Amino acid sequence: MSNFSAKHQLSKMTKWVTPAFDIGENSANNQPTPKSQKRNLSSAFGNHQNINEPEFNNSAFQSQVVKRSHVDNILMWTDKYSPSSQYDLAVHKKKIQELETWLKNNLSGKKPAPVLLLTGPAGVGKTTALRVLAKELKCQIQEWVNPITATFNPDSTMISHSGGSSYQSQKNLFHDFILRANKYGSLDIFGGDHYEKKLVLVEDYPNIFFWNPSTLHEIVRKYMATGSSPLVFIISDSTHGNSNEKLLFPKDFQDDLSIEHISFNPVALTILIKVLTRIATQESMKGPYNFAVPSKMTLKSLAMSSNGDVRGAINALQFACLKV
Template identity: 30%
Template sequence: MIPMKKMKNESGWAELGLNFSLARTTSSSAKAEKTVENKIETDDDNFELFDAKSRKTKDLSGILEACRPTKAAELSVSKQKQNEIVEWLTSEATTGRSRILLLSGTSGSGKTIALKVLAEEYDFNVIEWISPIDSAYSNDIKYLNQNDKFVEFLVRVTRYNSVFGRSRKRLLLVKDIPNIYFMDTNGFHEVLRQYMKLGRQPLVFVCADSESSRMMYSLFPPEIVEELEIDRINIPSTTPTAMKNMLKRISKILNAKFGDLIDVTQSVIDEVLSNSIGDVRSTILNTIFASLKVSNDGSKNDCGSREESLGLLHGIGRVINPKRIVDGNKWKFTHDPDDIAAYFRSQSRIFFQFSAGKLFEYNGED
């Protein structure tokens, strides 16, 4: 770590009031610091191709990971928007100074994965900011709030190279801006100004269109965008043609690697496409849900395998967003939870896994 005194002489980051010379005296704190450093050093692993055979269990995260595109030709983002991202990445290298990009677009349009894939092809190591959960440290260790942690992240990444990996260009990705900055926009703007002066890597903020108005007019007002020359690229919803090509690609992967759980047929693809609204992530999830094989436990069921697969989607909806009937001062669920549980008894494990995954998405995952 660079001592505080030296930072005051060499770096304007110290003006933000963050002391990076904290004494880590406890074993738990040292372990936490090592974990943070390892996270930064091993982000190259995010781009490794998922091998389903190496997993003992085939959970939802593994299935989704197998569907991730690994090259530009597999992206659902239009070629024009890919070229805009590539032009921004390459121009950053030629200008020799740090730049900031605001990458916006509809939820599930594939903007984040497009940035990661294209950055990898141009030899960038994408390092993503993950919002930590504030927790109490020991009394002899200074407590770092969200602002301090975010600034520390910027300093670590822009100043220190990994000693384990080969030297690569780095790109900072921020999808989850610390909530503290929505209450202290001036503090956020000062961090951006300091980064433009002292940062060495391109910095990308990703936001969905539903969040754009709040982010654009509070965190990125016109005067700040002009002052810092912040660039913006907007990714539109995926076109039906691109969505169809994407489903053809992932159907082969799902049938080949997860054939014991999933059977993606052309009829499933056609039905999912007919209900698609340009959201790639949602379309993939719907395809997986609709293609699940139903366990044959000998029990009688009024629905065939196709209808029961669609029933899984409906059941998840009734769990995440249940309807209620109000009767005076009382209320009850429209659909009895016991009936839902009984209907999916033969698929209880799958139903639980997908309900949990859908719940995280429902709560705002980008």
């Protein structure tokens, strides 16, 4: 690239960057920024409006967001404030106690192997609660994750790979994982905690089970007959009317195998507001950015619009506070 071309591109980049964020000098020549060049959050993501979008208190967000320290990447608050104990969980105490009681009663290696179905809306803390309680009970979790390198063909018994090699069918992969997880512990190569107690977690389901749920039922029956570690299935409620719970775990199947069912409710509004208030206050005081804490009414509106989804509410709070 010629020197003239490089300078021309650099000039174009400089003119774009400055008005896009509307900070510091308006331009290299100190000229007013045209209104057509100013962009806000809504224009950056389109002019979509949600019916339940909270009416934020603008006065709480008009102050400038100032960086206290150099930060290359913004850590998601959902990860930064992930619960480390059951007292940090934004879940109703009765549900925590119900799940904890089931784990305590079934981690002793009973036969037939106990099976739990854990359901509820997305983002209410089902998986988080299970992980926190398992850690407190010194229980290792072995989780099935769908392979992403293979291409699924429902009409074939094999999974083909772009490189030409063949893989086992999804059913066989899942079947082998379940039986091996029951016999062997996971290989700890990073020096983490190792516990003798163990449970098997399934939250990611092979596509073949949605085509033919009976294949899943066969594997569960075999596991219960040969296994001893608890087997936990987690399913989030669908917002589109199609219930994966009813498809994969019909009531007669649950009754036939005595599968325990624990259902989480949406997080209570008061609990969610407390969580958002605590996170916003702590980030404003000690986080890498200095910003104004949203008002109580703003936090309440934000919590109400999330419909009990803790993860979604915390993400929305971070975007609002940091103006990202």
